[in-house]
Amino acid sequence: MSVLTSDQFGRIAETAHRLWGLSLPERKIQLVSSRMVRFLRGRPFESVDAYLHHLQHAATDAEKLEFFDVLSTNTTSFFREMNAFDYLERELWTPLSRGTLTTSGRRIRIWSAACSTGQEPYSIGMHMREHLSGDWDAKILASDLARSVLVKARQGRYDDDAMEMVPDALRERWFTREGRQWRIAPAISSLVSFRMANLVEPFRFRGPFDVIFCRNVMIYFDRATRADIVSRLGALLRPGGALILGSSESLSGIDSDLRPVQPSIYVR
Numbered sequence: 064m065s066v067l068t069s070d071q072f073g074r075i076a077e078t079a080h081r082l083w084g085l086s087l088p089e090r091k092i093q094l095v096s097s098r099m100v101r102f103l104r105g106r107p108f109e110s111v112d113a114y115l116h117h118l119q120h121a122a123t124d125a126e127k128l129e130f131f132d133v134l135s136t137n138t139t140s141f142f143r144e145m146n147a148f149d150y151l152e153r154e155l156w157t158p159l160s161r162g163t164l165t166t167s168g169r170r171i172r173i174w175s176a177a178c179s180t181g182q183e184p185y186s187i188g189m190h191m192r193e194h195l196s197g198d199w200d201a202k203i204l205a206s207d208l209a210r211s212v213l214v215k216a217r218q219g220r221y222d223d224d225a226m227e228m229v230p231d232a233l234r235e236r237w238f239t240r241e242g243r244q245w246r247i248a249p250a251i252s253s254l255v256s257f258r259m260a261n262l263v264e265p266f267r268f269r270g271p272f273d274v275i276f277c278r279n280v281m282i283y284f285d286r287a288t289r290a291d292i293v294s295r296l297g298a299l300l301r302p303g304g305a306l307i308l309g310s311s312e313s314l315s316g317i318d319s320d321l322r323p324v325q326p327s328i329y330v331r
């Protein structure tokens with residue numbers, strides 16, 4: 064038995080779609096219900112309806128974002144889906160290091176567009192430091208909409224569990240032990256700038272980017288929302304730049320100028 068009625072869930076789903084592009088199918092009612100119970104505990108609302116009325120009619124932007132945190136799924140890991148990193152090594156780091164690929168001003172710009180708690184942009188940074196030689200003007204933009212994940216990402220401190228996918232040699236080189244956690248080295252964190260950004264709103268970033276990671280977030284959007292995001296991301300890629308999706312995601316069914324080069328990787 065869920066605490067949310069079908070009507071209440073419908074109101075949540077409508078709000079989540081309108082504000083954040085999220086598609087919440089009815090089968091998520093149990094999940095949203097249990098998160099809702101936790102969220103409302105200790106908050107001054109006498110009922111779910113009272114909270115939903117507030118959310119829909121009076122909530123500030125900050126309050127709406129608190130609720131986004133309730134709905135969003137932030138699962139991530141270091142070096143998740145290595146095919147993306149293999150692509151970077153083959154198409155970017157190696158040709159740049161050898162001089163068979165050049166960029167104006169030795170500029171490299173990468174965007175991790177749904178960075179969650181930071182493992183993705185920090186993995187890109189470590190990978191770059193490991194595989195790219197020479198002096199480069201390299202920067203990684205990392206964005207997400209959930210405030211809580213951005214706080215954690217900026218701290219750059221991770222428990223042992225989160226470190227499982229980091230090879231020992233990289234852990235030794237790019238992390239220091241701090242109490243019971245591991246802290247990312249300044250040589251990596253200084254490459255990364257974290258920003259809050261909603262993928263369904265116009266981007267404030269100018270680009271052009273060499274690579275945009277937008278992984279494991281498209282699955283939460285419907286086709287029209289995905290098509291809109293992909294066309295705006297594509298416009299921020301330099302010619303030849305790549306959009307990398309999650310390995311279970313693709314642009315199938317979406318009209319796009321981007322060219323598939325391998326599963327879930329598309330080039331402008």
Ligand SMILES: C[S@@+](CC[C@H](N)C(=O)[O-])C[C@H]1O[C@@H](n2cnc3c(N)ncnc32)[C@H](O)[C@@H]1O
Pocket residue numbers: 083084085135136137138139140143176177178179180183206207208209212260261262263277278279280283309
């Ligand atoms: C499952 S995580 C994926 C993290 C990382 N890209 C990876 O593949 O490991 C999805 C992230 O997308 C973010 N997200 C969901 N909807 C968003 C939106 N409309 N704008 C920006 N970020 C969003 C969530 O906050 C969450 O951190």
